[in-house]
Amino acid sequence: MKYVDEYRDGEKARGIAAAIAAEVRPERSYAFMEFCGGHTHAISRYGIEDLLPKNVRMIHGPGCPVCVLPIGRIDDAIRLAKRPEVTLCTYADLMRVPASSGLSLMKAKAAGADIRMIYSSLDAIRIAEANPDRQVVFFAIGFETTTPPTAVALKTAEAKGLTNFSIYCNHVLTPVAMRAILDMPPTPDEPPIAIEGFVGPSHVSTIIGMEPYQVFARDYRKPVVIAGFEPLDVMYAILMLVRQVNEQRADVENQYIRAVRTEGNPVAIDLCDEVFELRDSFEWRGLGAVPKSALKLRDAYGFYDAEKRFAIETQPAEDNPACECGAILRGQKKPADCRLFGTVCTPETPTGACMVSSEGACAAHWTYGRFRTRQTDAGLRRSA
Amino acid sequence: MTKTFRRKLDLKSGRVDMSHGAGGRAMAELISSIFKDAFGNELLEQGNDQASFPTPAGGRMVMTTDGYVVSPIFFPGGDIGSLAVHGTVNDLAMAGARPLYLSASYIIEEGFPLGDLKRIADSMGAAAKAAGVMIVTGDTKVVERGKADGVFISTAGVGVVPDGLMLSGDRARPGDKLIVSGSMGDHGVAIMSSRENLTFETEILSDSAALNGLVETMVATAGPHLRLMRDPTRGGLAATLNELAHQSRVGFRIVEDRIPIKRQVAAACELLGLDPLNVANEGKLVAVVAAEAAETLVAAMRSHPLGGDAAIIGEVVEDDQHFVQMTTGFGGGRIVDWLAGEQLPRIC
Numbered sequence: 226m227k228y229v230d231e232y233r234d235g236e237k238a239r240g241i242a243a244a245i246a247a248e249v250r251p252e253r254s255y256a257f258m259e260f261c262g263g264h265t266h267a268i269s270r271y272g273i274e275d276l277l278p279k280n281v282r283m284i285h286g287p288g289c290p291v292c293v294l295p296i297g298r299i300d301d302a303i304r305l306a307k308r309p310e311v312t313l314c315t316y317a318d319l320m321r322v323p324a325s326s327g328l329s330l331m332k333a334k335a336a337g338a339d340i341r342m343i344y345s346s347l348d349a350i351r352i353a354e355a356n357p358d359r360q361v362v363f364f365a366i367g368f369e370t371t372t373p374p375t376a377v378a379l380k381t382a383e384a385k386g387l388t389n390f391s392i393y394c395n396h397v398l399t400p401v402a403m404r405a406i407l408d409m410p411p412t413p414d415e416p417p418i419a420i421e422g423f424v425g426p427s428h429v430s431t432i433i434g435m436e437p438y439q440v441f442a443r444d445y446r447k448p449v450v451i452a453g454f455e456p457l458d459v460m461y462a463i464l465m466l467v468r469q470v471n472e473q474r475a476d477v478e479n480q481y482i483r484a485v486r487t488e489g490n491p492v493a494i495d496l497c498d499e500v501f502e503l504r505d506s507f508e509w510r511g512l513g514a515v516p517k518s519a520l521k522l523r524d525a526y527g528f529y530d531a532e533k534r535f536a537i538e539t540q541p542a543e544d545n546p547a548c549e550c551g552a553i554l555r556g557q558k559k560p561a562d563c564r565l566f567g568t569v570c571t572p573e574t575p576t577g578a579c580m581v582s583s584e585g586a587c588a589a590h591w592t593y594g595r596f597r598t599r600q601t602d603a604g605l606r607r608s609a
Numbered sequence: 610m611t612k613t614f615r616r617k618l619d620l621k622s623g624r625v626d627m628s629h630g631a632g633g634r635a636m637a638e639l640i641s642s643i644f645k646d647a648f649g650n651e652l653l654e655q656g657n658d659q660a661s662f663p664t665p666a667g668g669r670m671v672m673t674t675d676g677y678v679v680s681p682i683f684f685p686g687g688d689i690g691s692l693a694v695h696g697t698v699n700d701l702a703m704a705g706a707r708p709l710y711l712s713a714s715y716i717i718e719e720g721f722p723l724g725d726l727k728r729i730a731d732s733m734g735a736a737a738k739a740a741g742v743m744i745v746t747g748d749t750k751v752v753e754r755g756k757a758d759g760v761f762i763s764t765a766g767v768g769v770v771p772d773g774l775m776l777s778g779d780r781a782r783p784g785d786k787l788i789v790s791g792s793m794g795d796h797g798v799a800i801m802s803s804r805e806n807l808t809f810e811t812e813i814l815s816d817s818a819a820l821n822g823l824v825e826t827m828v829a830t831a832g833p834h835l836r837l838m839r840d841p842t843r844g845g846l847a848a849t850l851n852e853l854a855h856q857s858r859v860g861f862r863i864v865e866d867r868i869p870i871k872r873q874v875a876a877a878c879e880l881l882g883l884d885p886l887n888v889a890n891e892g893k894l895v896a897v898v899a900a901e902a903a904e905t906l907v908a909a910m911r912s913h914p915l916g917g918d919a920a921i922i923g924e925v926v927e928d929d930q931h932f933v934q935m936t937t938g939f940g941g942g943r944i945v946d947w948l949a950g951e952q953l954p955r956i957c
Binding site for chain 1: 937
C-alpha cells in the first residue's frame with residue numbers, strides 16, 4: 226500500500242530503535258505521554274514497546290473520545306433513542322459503552338430503540354432526508370478532528386431545510402485536557418504523574434495546528450512532538466522527545482509535516498467558530514469537570530441542538546467504584562493494575578470505558594499486549 | 610492464573626443482540642449457555658464445525674448444518690446459492706471427509722422476484738455439480754413481507770471420512786506447523802464493497818469456493834501427519850486461531866509478514882479501519898500439520914488452483930493461556946485476538 230507501508234517498515238524501525246537506544250542516558254528514565262488513542266493503538270498493535278529501551282516508558286493519555294465520555298451522556302443518548310419518534314445515529318464504537326443499570330446503546334437497540342450505526346456525519350443527514358416523519362439525532366462525539374464534520378452536517382441540514390435533524394453535541398478540546406492532566410494535584414493513594422513530554426496529536430493537529438501547544442513548552446517546560454499515527458511516526462517522535470529532554474529543550478516540534486501545517490486548517494477552524502462555542506464546564510471521565518473544555522452549538526444554531534429540542538438535563542451517574550479508568554486515563558495507573566482488568570472487565574463485557582473503544586488503554590493492552598503481563602496475572606498483578 | 614470471569618447470560622430479561630451472531634466470545638457464550646445445555650451429547654462436545662461419528666455399517670461419517678443470511682444476496686464473486694454450497698462442503702471437507710449429499714431449505718419473503726430465485730437455485734445447482742455433491746432433499750417456506758429479508762437458505766450436508774484419517778480441532782501439538790491456503794480477507798471485503806453504504810471501487814472478488822478438491826490433495830500428500838483443518842469464515846483468521854488454540858489447549862506463534870493478504874484487501878481494510886485478520890474468508894483453510902510434513906504439504910497445495918498462495922505462517926507452542934501471538938512486520942510482538950462485538954453482520 227503506497228504512502229502507508231513506507232511508515233510501517235520494519236528495517237527503518239530497527240534503525241530508529243537503535244538511535245533511541247544509543248541516545249538515551251542509561252542513568253535516567255524517560256516518561257512520555259501519547260495523548261491520543263490513535264497513538265496508543267499504534268503502539269500496541271505494532272508492538273512498539275518491544276523496540277524501546279527499558280528506561281523509556283509510554284504513558285497512555287485520555288485522547289479517546291469514547292473513553293472520556295461520562296456515563297450520564299450515554300444515559301441521555303439511550304433515553305433519547307427510546308423516544309418513539311427518535312432515530313439516533315451514532316458511530317459504532319459507542320454502541321457497547323456501558324451505561325447506568327447495565328444498559329448500552331446495543332442493548333437498547335435489541336430492545337427496540339431505533340439506533341443506526343453510521344460512518345460519517347453526512348450519513349445522518351441522508352437518514353433524516355429519507356425519513357421525514359422521524360426525528361433524527363446525530364450523537365456527535367470526538368476531539369477537534371470530528372468537530373468540523375459535525376459543523377458540515379449542520380450546515381448541510383440548514384441548506385436543505387431539514388427540520389427533523391438535530392445534534393447531541395459532545396465535542397471536547399485536546400489542549401485543555403492536556404493542561405488539566407498537568408495541573409492535577411497529586412492524591413494520597415496515587416503516584417504523581419511524571420510526564421516529561423507529549424507525543425502530540427496527529428489528526429487533531431491537522432485542524433488546530435501547532436500554536437495551541439506552545440503553552441506546554443513555554444509555561445510547563447514540557448516538549449511536544451506532533452506525530453502521525455503510523456508506527457514509524459511514533460518511533461521518530463519518541464526519538465525527537467528523547468533528544469529534547471537530553472538537550473534540556475522544551476519546544477513544540479512537528480514530526481507529521483506531511484499533514485500538519487503550523488496554522489492548521491483555517492477553513493475548518495472558522496467554520497467551527499461560527500457554529501460552536503465553549504461550554505462553561507464539561508464532565509470528563511477520569512478528569513472530572515474541566516472548565517471550558519467542550520463545545521456546544523451557538524444560540525444562532527439552537528434549532529439544531531438536541532439538548533434544547535428534547536430538553537435534555539444530564540444526570541450525573543456513578544462509575545463502578547472498583548474501576549480504575551480514571552487513574553488510567555490520567556496516566557497514574559496501568560491497565561493491569563486494575564483488579565477488574567481481564568476478570569469482569571473485557572472487551573465483550575466492559576465495565577469501564579477504557580475497555581470499550583479499541584483506542585482505550587485497557588482494550589489496547591487486552592487485545593494486543595496482555596501476553597506481557599501474563600506472569601503477573603493472578604494475585605501477583607497488584608505488586609507488579 | 611485468573612480465569613476471565615464469564616458474565617452469565619441474563620435469561621430472564623436479556624435479549625439477543627447483534628454481537629451474539631458475530632462469531633466472537635458473545636456467540637460462544639450463547640451457544641454454551643443455551644444450546645449446549647439443551648442438546649448436550651458427546652458428539653456436540655467435539656466442538657468442531659461438523660460432527661464426526663462411526664456408522665453402524667463401519668467407517669466414519671460427518672454431518673454439518675449451516676444457515677445463510679448474507680446481504681447482499683448477489684455479491685462480487687458469488688451469491689447466496691453458491692455460498693451455501695461452498696460453506697457446507699467446506700465444513701465437511703475440514704474433517705477430511707469426502708462430501709456427498711446436501712439439503713437445501715429456503716425461507717423466502719413474500720414479494721421476492723422469481724427471476725432472482727431461479728438465478729440463486731441455478732447457481733446453487735452449478736456449485737454443487739462443480740463440487741461433486743448432490744442436493745438430495747429440500748424444503749420451501751414463504752413468510753409475509755417484512756418477516757425475512759429476501760431469502761435465507763439453510764443447508765445440511767453429510768460426507769464420509771477415509772479410513773484411518775482423524776482430524777479434529779483439539780489435535781494441534783507444540784512443534785506443529787500452521788498453514789493457510791491463500792490470501793486472507795477477500796470475502797469480507799467483497800461483501801463490504803457491494804453494500805450500498807460502503808461504496809468504493811475495488812477489484813476484489815469473494816474467494817467463495819469448495820475446498821474438497823484441495824483437501825483431497827492435502828490428505829493424499831500428508832494424511833497421517835495432518836492434525837486439523839478449519840475454514841476461517843466469520844471472525845477471520847484471528848477467530849479461527851483462537852478457537853483452535855483453546856480447543857487444543859496450546860498457543861500459536863505467527864509471523865505477520867508470512868500471512869498472504871492481497872494489496873487491494875489491505876488497502877480497503879485500511880480505509881475502513883478493519884484488521885484483515887478479522888475479516889471473513891469463504892474459500893480458504895487453515896491447517897495444522899506435523900513439522901516434518903509441512904514443506905511437502907505446502908508444495909502440494911501450491912500445485913492446486915485453490916492453494917497457489919499457501920504458506921506456513923507460524924507454529925504451535927505450549928501456552929497455558931492459549932494466546933495467539935504474532936511478530937508484527939514492524940518487529941514488535943502482539944496478540945491476535947478475537948474481535949469484540951460486531952464487525953459486519955450478515956457476512957455469510
